[in-house]
Amino acid sequence: MAQWRIEVLGGVRASYGERVVDRFPTQRTAALLAYLALFPRVAHPREALAETLWSDADPESQRHSLRLALSRLRALLGSEHPLEAGRSMVRLDPARFVTDVAEFEGAVARGDARTAHKLYAGPLLPGHYEEWVIDQQARLEALLETIVESDGGLPPTLPQGLGKLFGREAERLRILALLEEGRQVTLTGPGGMGKTRLAVAVSREHGQAVWVSLVDLLAPDQVADALRMALRLPAPAPGFPVVDMVARELTEVGPVLLVLDNAEHLVSEELSVLVRRLAEIPGVSLLVTSRRALGTAYETEVPVGPLDEVDGAALFEERARRARPGVNSSEEARRALARRLGGMPLALELAAARAGVQGLAEIEAGGWAKENAFGGSLGIPVRQRSLSAVLRDSLALLPEKRGVAFARLSVFRGGFDAAAAFAVAEADLATLDDLRRWSLIVASDEPDGSVRFRMLEPLRDVAQDERGEAEIAHARYFADWVEANRADDLPPPPRRLGQRLALQERERDNIRAALETCRASGAPSLREVGLRIVAAYWTYWFIRNAGTEMEETAKAMLEGAGEAADSRIQAAARLSLALALRERGAREEAAAEVKSALISLREGSRDRNLAFAWHLRGFSQADLGHGEEAEGAYLEAETIWKEIGDDRNFSITRHNRGMLAAERGDLDSAERLVGEAMDLFRAHCSTYEGIGNSTIGDIRRARSDYAGAAAAYAEAARFHRQMGYVRGWAQNERDYAFSLHAQGRSEEAKRWAEGALAAFRRVGDRHGEATALAALAQITGEAWLADEARGILVRYNLPAVGGLLAGL
Secondary structure (H helix, E strand, O other): OOOEEEEOEOOOEEEEOOEEEOOOOOHHHHHHHHHHHHOOOOOEEHHHHHHHHOOOOOHHHHHHHHHHHHHHHHHHHOOOOOEEEOOOEEEEOHHHEEEHHHHHHHHHHOOOHHHHHHHOOOOEOOOOOOHHHHHHHHHHHHHHHHHHHHOOOOOOOOOOOOOOOOOOHHHHHHHHHHHHHOOEEEEEOOOOOOHHHHHHHHHHHHOOEEEEEOOOOOOHHHHHHHHHHHOOOOOOOOOOOHHHHHHHHHHHHOOEEEEEEOOHHHOOHHHHHHHHHHHOOOOEEEEEEEOOOOOOOOEEEEEOOOOOHHHHHHHHHHHHHHHOOOOOOOHHHHHHHHHHOOOOHHHHHHHHHHHHOOOHHHHHOOOOOOOOOOOHHHOOOHHHOOHHHHHHHHHHOOOHHHHHHHHHHOOOOOOEOHHHHHHHHOOOHHHHHHHHHOOOEEEEEOOOOOEEEEEOHHHHHHHHHHOOOHHHHHHHHHHHHHHHOOOOOOOOOOOOOOHHHHHHHHOHHHHHHHHHHHHHOOOHHHHHHHHHHHHHOHHHHHHOOOHHHHHHHHHHHHOHHHHHOOHHHHHHHHHHHHHHHHHOOOHHHHHHHHHHHHHHHOOOOOOHHHHHHHHHHHHHHHHOOOHHHHHHHHHHHHHHHHHOOOHHHHHHHHHHHHHHHHHOOOHHHHHHHHHHHHHHHHHHOOOOHHHHHHHHHHHHHHOOOHHHHHHHHHHHHHHHHHHOOHHHHHHHHHHHHHHHHHOOOHHHHHHHHHHHHHHHHHOOOHHHHHHHHHHHHHHHOOHHHHHHHHHHHHHOOOOOOOHHHHOO
C-alpha cells in the first residue's frame, strides 16, 4: 500500500502518489496535521489536542475548532487519508505515512550529514509561534548543529543556541566566495552587530570548521593554546612550540575553516604573526570576527552593518515570541522599532527580551540601554545584556582623534554629508572612511550623486554624552547652510522645480535640532543663530503646511535672550512670524509684526530683508483693505529687488501687484502683471508657478470665463500637489469647484469641494476649512454648512476675511 509523505520542515506539505496538498484553509489546520505527524505512535486525547492547538479559546470553542479542522483535513486528503479519529482519541495511522522529520532524525543518528542537511529544508513550521512549535524548532536546530559539526572528524566546536540568522544573504555569499579565493576574512563592526552569528552560518556551509572563542583571553600569547584546546590536543612536550603542534594537526585533517571569534582586544603584532602563520598552512582558511581589522597581509575586511528594517522587524518578532508566545504587534510598529534601534541585532534582541512584560510603545520609548536584567531567556550572554556597555567597549577601541570625531558626529540627526562632518566634527574623509569600515556610520548614495552618512541610533545615544561643544558648531553650521540654500533664492542653473525645498527636506531633522539647541540657550549670540534660521527657513515651513511650527519657533526665539540679539536679525525673523500669523488668519497681528520689522530694517542697508519687508507690507495692507498703501509698498519692494538684482523675488512682488489690481477690478492690468510674473516663474522653475495659475483662474472667473478659470485652477492644483503643498491645492480645488458650479456641473463641484474640505482638515487649516464649508453651502444650498463655517470662525476666533466668509 502507498504511504503518505508529510513534510513539515520549511512548510507543511502532504503527498500521496501524484496527489499533493500544500494549501490549507487555516494555519491551525496545517498545525494539526503537523502535530499528529510529529508524534506518530501517540494517540492524542481530544481535549489535550484541542487545548494545545487552540489554547486561546474556551473549552467549547476548542472542541468545535478541533472537529472542524479534522473534517477539513479529511476533505483535503481524500478517501485515502491516514486519520484515525474516535470519540476520545485522535492519531495518524503510523503504518500509512512517513515524515521528513523522522528521516532527518534517522540521518542524524547514523551520522549522515549530507542527507540531514538536504532534508532540513528550513525551520519547523515557519510562521507558527506556539510554544510546542518553538520547543520542537529548538530541538531540531540543535540536532542540525550537532551533525554539521561532527561530520568532518574534528571535535564539535561551533557555538549553539544562537537562534536563526535573519537577512545577511548577500554578506554570507560574499564571505564564502572570499574564503574560496583568499586566506583570511575578517568580519568587523561594533559589538552587537551580529558578527558571531554570521560567522556561525558561514562555518556551517563551509565544511569542516574549528571555532575558537577569544573573548576570555587576556593576552595574544594565549591564542595558540586556545587553538590547541579547541582541537583537543594534549599539552606538548617541554620546549615544543604549541603553534607547531596546531599547524601539524590542521595540516593532517585536510581543508578546514579556522574561526577566531572576538579578536579585537588582542590586536597586536604578536597576534598578526600568529594569524599569518596559520593562514599559510595548506588547506586552512581563516575567518576572524573583531571590532577592528587585524591589519595582516592576507586579510580581507568585510564590515558587518545593520539589518534593514524588514529583517530587523522579523528578528524582533521571532525573538519576542520566544519571550512571550502570545505577543502581538503590527508589522509597521516592528519596522518602526527596527529603524529606531538602527537595525542592530543585539539591540533588537534585548528589546525583544522585554516583550514579556512591556508593550512595543514602552520598549521604543527607550531608557533601558544601560540595564542588564533582560536577555537571559533568549540565551544572550551576561556580558552582552547591557547594550550601552557593549557599545562603549566598541567605542573605546577607537584612536583618540577618531573617538572625538565620532562623539561630535553624534550631534547630527537624519544624516550628514562630508562637508558638514568636517565643519562640525573636524572629521575628514579618512576619518569618515575608518568609521564606515568599522560600521560605526553607514554610507549611502544619494540621487544627486553625492554620498550621505548616518549614525545608528543606539550608537548615537551612547556617544552623545561626549560630544562637547558640537551642538553649538552644529547650530552655527546649519544657520549658514539654510541661508546659503534659501528656498526663496534663485539657485544656480541648471534649475529643477523645488530643488532647494528638497535639500531642506533632507536636512529637516538637522535644522530642527539646531533650532532646539538655540531655543534652549540663554546666550543672545546663539539665540541670534536660531533667529537667522527662522528668517531663512520660512518657505519650507510655508510649503510644508507647518505654519503653527513656524509661529511657535519664531516666538520662542524672539523671547528672552532673543530680545538681546541684533535688532535687524530679530526683524528678519519677525517677517517669518508675520507670515505664520497671516496663515492662521491673524492679519492685524501679522501687519503689526511687519511694521515693527520695517522700523528696524529701514535703518540699515537696502538689502533682501528690507525688500521682503516692503513686500509683506504690501501683502498685509492688501489683507486689511488698504489698496493704495499696499501698491506703494509693493512698488518700493520692486525697486529694491531690482537694485540688488533679485529677479526671482521681483517676479513674486510683480505677481502680487497683479493680485491687487484684480481685487480693485482692473483686470487688464492684473492680467498684464501676472503674465509678466509667470514668464519669470517659468524661466526660474519657480515654486510660485502654481500660485500664478491660481491668480489667472481668479482673473478669468472675474471675467465670467468659468471654463478658462477651471483649467487654470486645475493646473495650479496639479502643480501644488507635485510640491506637496496641501493648503495650496485645497484652495485651488475649492475654487475649481466654484468654476464647475458656475457651469452648471453642481454634482462634480460638490465632490471637488468635499475633497478640498478634507485636505484643509488634514493639515489643521481652520480658516481654509471654514472657506470650504462656505463654498459647499453655496454649491449645495444647504444652510447648515454655512452655520458650521460660522461656528469654526467663532470657536477659533478667526476673522471673516475673503469673499467666501464675508457673506457669512
